[in-house]
Amino acid sequence: MSAFSSDLDLDVQDVTGNGVEADVATNLLTGTVRLSVLWTQEILLSPDDAERVARSLLRAAEHVRRFGPEHTS
Numbered sequence: 051m052s053a054f055s056s057d058l059d060l061d062v063q064d065v066t067g068n069g070v071e072a073d074v075a076t077n078l079l080t081g082t083v084r085l086s087v088l089w090t091q092e093i094l095l096s097p098d099d100a101e102r103v104a105r106s107l108l109r110a111a112e113h114v115r116r117f118g119p120e121h122t123s
Contacts, residue, residue, distance in 0.1 A: 053079045060106040062099040064090075072099075074106040081118035083110040 054075035064070035070093045073086040085107065087093045095103065 053077045054084055057106045057110060060102060062093075062095065062102050064093045065096050065099070066094055072103050074103065074110050076110045076114050078114065078118055081114050081120065083107065083114055 054077050056073050056075040060072065060074055062072045068090075070090045071088045072093055072095070073084075073088055075084045075086070076082075077084065085103075
């Protein structure tokens with residue numbers, strides 16, 4: 051089982067339609083945020099999708115700060 055929890059609200063795919071996706075996930079055990087580009091090494095985003103990824107990263111950072119490992123005991 052993975053310790054990472056993906057942002058289910060993020061649905062961003064490459065503008066070329068090749069199925070490449072971006073994924074943002076948090077790991078509350080280690081207090082880290084993971085940004086993944088699935089199925090390739092790069093992704094081409096529209097300006098709106100780039101903003102969605104940025105907002106997802108901000109949500110993940112806030113989530114880890116609020117609920118990360120230093121807050122479990």
